[in-house]
Amino acid sequence: MRAALWLVALFAVAVAISLFAGNNQAAVTLFWPPYRVDLSLNLSLLLAVGLFVLIHLALRAFAAVFSLPVQARRWRAQQKERAMYAALMDSLSHLVAGRFIRASRAAESALVQEQGLDLLVTELGADSGHAPQRAVQLRALAHLVAAESAHALQNRAVRDQHLQQALQQPVQRQAVELREGIELRAARWALDDRDPVTALARLSQLPQGVARRTLALRLRLRAARLARHTADALDTARLLAKHGAFSAPAAQSILRGLALELLAGAHDPQQLQKAWSLLDAAERDMPEIAVQASTRLLMLGGDAALARQWASPAWEQMVQSATALPDELQSRLVQTLERSMDALDVVWLGRLEDGLQARPRDALLQYVAGMACLKRQLWGKAQQLLSQAVLGLKDAGLQRRAWRALAQLAEERGDAAAAQQAYRRLAES
Secondary structure, three states: OHHHHHHHHHHHHHHHHHHHHHOOOOEEEEEEOOEEEEEEHHHHHHHHHHHHHHHHHHHHHHHHHHOHHHHHHHHHHHHHHHHHHHHHHHHHHHHHHOOHHHHHHHHHHHHHHHHHHHHHHHHHOHHHOOOOOOHHHHHHHHHHHHHHHHHHOOOHHHHHHHHHHHHOOOOOHHHHHHHHHHHHHHHHHHHHOOOHHHHHHHHHOOOHHHHOOHHHHHHHHHHHHHOOOHHHHHHHHHHHHHOOOOOHHHHHHHHHHHHHHHHHOOOOHHHHHHHHHOOOHHHHOOHHHHHHHHHHHHHOOOOHHHHHHHOHHHHHHHHHOOOOOOHHHHHHHHHHHHHOHHHOOHHHHHHHHHHHHHOOOOHHHHHHHHHHHHHOOOHHHHHHHHHHHOOOOOOHHHHHHHHHHHHHHHHHOOOHHHHHHHHHHHHHO
């Protein structure tokens, strides 16, 4: 449609010209004494148009000649800009490929090309169109690549120099995320240098939104564990588990390990109770944590009733199923309850009896119930339960204590033969 309209317009112009010039009898007379020149109006118009075109072409030619230096500088700026981006791409490619020396050289070459381009842009003017739109981001990225390469080569002096130059770049809207990435990389480098204090300091300077990203939380977790800040590490691990950074088994394992480390760091009952208060309800219900906390409390001379209260979740799981807890953990739980039996209350006696009724053939439950009866001087019941338990106990330590208790019971009732046999079995175990 457009071509048809142009064709119609061309025919209209041709018709107008033919109507104007076909029967035009007008003339133009030029007087130049003593000469006189007569020209038709059509020829005068043609000469005028030709003179205009000639002058225009001459002016264009003069302008092109005088603009040659500017065009040359623009061409050089274009070549430097292309070389700068090519060097930056080469540095990234070498860095990914593990060619760290070449990556560092290519990044430094990009910086040199960028400096030369700045000089040319200054000569051409800011409005020349050859100034990189993201020059700050480009310089920071080149310094980051050079610093990463130096870090891989264990050249900390060069790495820190490029890091400072990258951080000294003015903050612009396009380079905000890159600056955040540089801070995160610097924190990771500090962790690689086994310097958790510097890593935590850099992470604390991040904005709140950046500090809650998964990458930042992972770095904070590593730094806190390396710095022995177990409470902070535990809080960070909870956030990572909440964000789905770990699988469910891995998250549970990490939280359990940190909780056990927090409990192991307590050196008196007050510190242990404070550490226990920092745990979540789900963490307190973990049998490993409950048994470790109650055992640690008894070792530090804490309240036995409180120790039994902490061990309650593990005890309930043990009573419900014989395979709910590992054998070693069940043995530790029984030992903890045995150490706290001097002040055993009626509630726990009922729990022991209920557990024994639920699983009357469980050797561990027979043992702990028998020791409880022994503490309360129920000699006959203790003799019966321990005699049954000693044959099924898998833990050598518990088995030795059971034989020792049976020997003491035999001595109490004056049965020297049974006492001698129990001591012999104690020596053999």
